[in-house]
Amino acid sequence: MKPRVILHNAISADGRTDGFQPDLEAYYGLAGRFHEDVTLAGSQTLLESPDGPALSRDPGNVPEPPAQDPKDVRPILAVPDSRDRIKNWVFLRTLPYWRDVFALSSSTAPQEQVERFRRQHIPYFLSGRERVDLAAALSSIGGRFGAKTVRVDAGGTLNGALLRAGLVDEISLLVHPRFVGGMSPRSVFKADDLETDEGALELNLAGNETLPGGLVWLRYNVIPPKTAPAPVED
Ligand SMILES: NC(=O)c1ccc[n+]([C@@H]2O[C@H](COP(=O)([O-])OP(=O)(O)OC[C@H]3O[C@@H](n4cnc5c(N)ncnc54)[C@H](OP(=O)(O)O)[C@@H]3O)[C@@H](O)[C@H]2O)c1
Numbered sequence: 001m002k003p004r005v006i007l008h009n010a011i012s013a014d015g016r017t018d019g020f021q022p023d024l025e026a027y028y029g030l031a032g033r034f035h036e037d038v039t040l041a042g043s044q045t046l047l048e049s050p051d052g053p054a055l056s057r058d059p060g061n062v063p064e065p066p067a068q069d070p071k072d073v074r075p076i077l078a079v080p081d082s083r084d085r086i087k088n089w090v091f092l093r094t095l096p097y098w099r100d101v102f103a104l105s106s107s108t109a110p111q112e113q114v115e116r117f118r119r120q121h122i123p124y125f126l127s128g129r130e131r132v133d134l135a136a137a138l139s140s141i142g143g144r145f146g147a148k149t150v151r152v153d154a155g156g157t158l159n160g161a162l163l164r165a166g167l168v169d170e171i172s173l174l175v176h177p178r179f180v181g182g183m184s185p186r187s188v189f190k191a192d193d194l195e196t197d198e199g200a201l202e203l204n205l206a207g208n209e210t211l212p213g214g215l216v217w218l219r220y221n222v223i224p225p226k227t228a229p230a231p232v233e234d
Pocket of ligand 1: 008009011016017018021041043044045046048079080081082083084131132133134135153154155156157158159190195223
């Protein structure tokens with residue numbers, strides 16, 4: 001079964017994910033409330049993080065990791081990386097936030113990438129022609145790890161691909177009292193423009209809270225779009 005997918009982002013009042021200093025304590029404090037089984041992170045988000053430089057260095061052969069502690073309740077980190085930009089997956093495994101790593105790539109992933117997953121003993125799943133088939137990847141995450149909740153930690157690109165594919169159940173926004181402006185598309189939802197306003201997702205307000213420092217926490221459930229009724233056959 002597909003896990004519940006929650007986007008959680010710190011944004012400016014004009015919907016940007018950059019151009020201001022987010023309140024990280026508040027952001028991660030709220031993220032902790034979701035108790036996700038799997039964190040689905042954008043490859044770009046990881047590569048732009050302070051760990052980015054370490055991720056670009058292939059460590060070569062590494063020993064098999066010790067068996068996992070069944071009492072370890074930390075989430076799994078899953079990352080779509082069909083462009084084979086992350087070379088050091090075991091580094092992610094050493095970070096304290098996750099108990100293991102799950103690599104996602106396309107079914108046309110270069111052999112070199114697949115060999116790298118094997119050399120580093122990283123579980124992986126291949127789907128989609130050029131980019132990862134996110135629906136298939138989420139089913140695999142649900143089946144393989146029994147995941148019920150996936151929190152997405154990404155910018156507008158992965159958010160956009162998930163939203164346009166109808167895979168998001170909840171949107172959590174920590175709105176900062178900042179107004180950034182600009183022409184670059186660093187919005188929380190980056191996708192091709194809609195041709196009509198009918199494609200806009202409908203949301204149900206599930207919660208709103210005012211927090212210290214002028215922050216507002218908004219939570220929405222995504223209302224699944226109505227599918228057109230099947231034609232009646234004579
Ligand atoms: N304010 C916040 O709350 C917040 C949170 C997280 C990140 N950020 C910021 O956001 C920025 C990065 O965001 P970003 O939008 O540039 O990148 P991103 O969302 O972090 O990464 C793009 C991801 O989307 C995947 N992707 C792209 N198109 C796809 C498709 N059609 N189907 C399936 N997967 C697809 C990519 O996979 P491939 O690698 O396979 O192409 C990649 O994993 C960073 O500056 C980061 O600091 C802000």
